[in-house]
Amino acid sequence: MDSFILEQIVNGIITGSMYALVAAGMTMIFGVLRAINFAHGEYYMLGTFAAWWVMSHLTSEYSLAIIGGVAIVSVIAVVIGRAVMQRLVGQPFQAGVLATLGLSLILQNVVILAFGGGYKVFSGGWIEPIELGDFGMSQQRVILVGVTVVVFVALEWMVRSTRLGRSIRAVSQNIECCQVNGIDVEQVVRKTFLIGVAIAALSGILTGPINVSIYGGMGESITLKTFAVIVMGGMGNVRGTLIAGLLLGVVESLVAGYIGLQYRDSVGFIALLLMLMLRPHGLFSSKARF
Structure with missing residues (x-):
């Protein structure tokens, strides 16, 4: 395989790992609330700023x-x-959209007021280079991919083998039935939200040394990319989210390498539009949640 293509694929896997890691939390929250968390990118941003x-x-x-x-x-x-x-x-879908959009604006502006609207330099991380075949990369990038794999394995174990995981799966299937059978749905939602936010924050911290520059509005693009990933993977399908995130990252990297960097961000939106038109349930069935 041509070394340039291989390099673009590896870079795409690294970027896709970040997308998948953030999207894992968003798709879990969607699974229990049936609501898109449009403030999810802000938790990625908060994690980066908190570590900084x-x-x-x-x-x-x-x-x-x-x-x-x-x-x-x-x-x-x-x-x-x-x-x-x-x-x-139990609230209408529109309530979740408006509430999370409001949270997004609040969190973004709180960070801007606290730290200013300019760019900050995220110094630190494991930036020592390592050799992988014919090209090298920083340890941080390899660690990001490794952590993504570990997190998804841990999530799979959690939802299959723990009481909380079984509760999450039950709530994702039928909230009303869970309430009738005595499951504390609100507690399940809080714990799922906490797990999702913590994963998003971890992703922001791990990519801070890679991005180097951080700013208060950095969560907006992450939210939109993450939304594209969870639609591609099947709304609420955690395993599909991993594959969709990696796929989007690789395609973006190839487009940036062969067509132009300025077209990279358009890939996610084009993929989202095509998916909604041709396969609105995503590449993987939404019925296969968790």
């Missing part, structure tokens, strides 16, 4: 910043889960 703040003010250790960043965003998720997300149980 920890490294700037508390410690210079990136490994500690990962823990601190996820912990900070998890506390925010607990508050929002109780104040907003659990109240969306």
Whole structure:
């Protein structure tokens, strides 16, 4: 295989891993709430800024910043889960759209007011190069792919083998039946939301050293790309989300390499439009949730 094509595919897998990692949380939230979380990209952004703040003010250790960043965003998720997300149980789809869009604007502007609207430099991470065949890349990129695989394996184990996982699957299938049988649906929603937000924050922290520059509006494009991924993978299908995220990342990378970088971001939106027109249920059945 041509080395240039191989390099684009590898870069696409790295980017797709980030898409899949963020989308995993969004698709889990959709599975239990039947609502698209349009603020999901902001939790990715909050994770990046939280880790940047920890490294700037508390410690210079990136490994500690990962823990601190996820912990900070998890506390925010607990508050929002109780104040907003659990109240969306059983509400019309439009209520979830309006609530999460409002949260997106609030979180974005809070970060801009707190840290300014300019770009910040995310210094840190495991940036030492390693050789993979004929080309090299930073350790951070390899770790991102590895963490994505671990997270999806852990999610698969959780939803299949734990009480919380069985509750999530039950709620995703029939909320009313769960309420009748004594399952605390609101608690399941809060815990699922917390897991989804923590994964999004972790993705933001791991890609911070790769992106280098961070800013308050960086979550918008992530939300739109993530929405395209979950539609392609089948709404609520976690395993389909992984494949769709990797597929989108590889196609974007090939388009950027062969056609032009300026066309890269259009790939996700074109894929979303085609999917909605030709196969609205996605590449994988939405009935195969979790």
